[in-house]
Every structure is written in structure tokens, then in C-alpha cells.
Amino acid sequence: MSDGKHPTRKSSDPTPNGARAKLRAYFLAHVGEVADAYTLRAVAGGITEWARRVRELRQDEGWDIRTDKHDSRLKPGQYMLASDKPRPTFAGTMSKETRAYVLDRNGFTCQMCGAGAGEPHPSDPSLKTRLHIGHIVDLSNGGTNARENLRALCSVCNEGAQNATLNKPDSAWLLSQIRRAGGLEQIDVLKWLIRKYPDRVRGLLTELDDRESAGVK
């Protein structure tokens, strides 16, 4: 099963001679050249998932494959491998402990869209959510690999993360949405919060009890 040609890479490519390997070979033979979607699809054997394989090359293997999102010289639908050296990566060098720590801290949930690991993705229910570890402040903007600067991101958000700003929903907006929801959904939210913050819940209940016995409403 293991891909002996790339011993330093933890390959999740199920077939060493599959679409991802073909795309990798193509890009490496055309460094600095622009390839369009039509070509890449053909290279990948015409499969519809070719774009996902390209993302894996970028995200999981560290190849600097650019699109119009990363490089203003490119047009939508164009791709270019900028260097024949994979970036000193991160996904490849991060310890299992760090990965587990960040995922646990983030509740195994994408910190941008809220998708849970292994669950159907909100933007495409046919897609099972895969979480990656990403930087909060990008390395190119002076961010570091320290745990405090890492967060869990699903592949969908990770892909768009370079341009997207991190807009976390604020509590006023969240409360407005919860008020609109049905009772069963509200109870689901309550359960989720209780499970997530058991100690806080106990503290808050005690606080409420104290207030009531002090006659404060």
C-alpha cells in the first residue's frame, strides 16, 4: 500500500499510480507553466475528482500549485506549479500530538464553517468533512507554527482560506438564529453546549440559584 517513491510523504493516495500521482508527475514536468482545467482533467484520466486531487497535492504534500486565488497572473481555471520543491510543510512535519491537540481544542470542528469531522459537509452533503490544520495568521504574514496559531479547517474552507477573512458569527447573530429555530433544534443546541461546557453549566446554575435565594431577578 505504501508509496515508496515518496517516502517522506504520508500518502493518503489510495493508488500510487492513481490520478494524484499522474497529476503530480504532470505538474513536475511543467513547472512554471500554466495548465488549464481541461488538460488536468485529461491527465487525471478524465475523473470528475481531479480538482480534489490537485488540492491534496497542495494541502497534503505541500506542492506550490497556484490558482487565481494564489497568484494574480492566473485566470480562473488555470493552475501552475511554481516550484519543483514542495514547501517545507507543515502537514508533513507537524507532530501527531500537535495535530491531535489542535483538533481536540477545536472540538473536531472546522473553525470557519462549523462542519464536524466525518460529517457531511454543509456546502456539499455528498462530501465527508475532512479536517486539516491551518494557520490563523498565515506564515507569509508573519504567523508561526506555534500551537496558538493553529486551527482546524475543513478542506473546503482551507482551500479558500487564503482570501477569506475569518468572520466568526457573533453572539447577537447566533442568538437571533437560535430564537428563530424550532424547540427541538434549540434543545439540540442546549445539549451540545452542556456537553461542551459542563463545568460552566454547573457554575451558571449555582449562580442562578444564589441570585434567586438573594431575591434578585
Ligand SMILES: [Zn+2]
Ligand atoms: Zn469549513
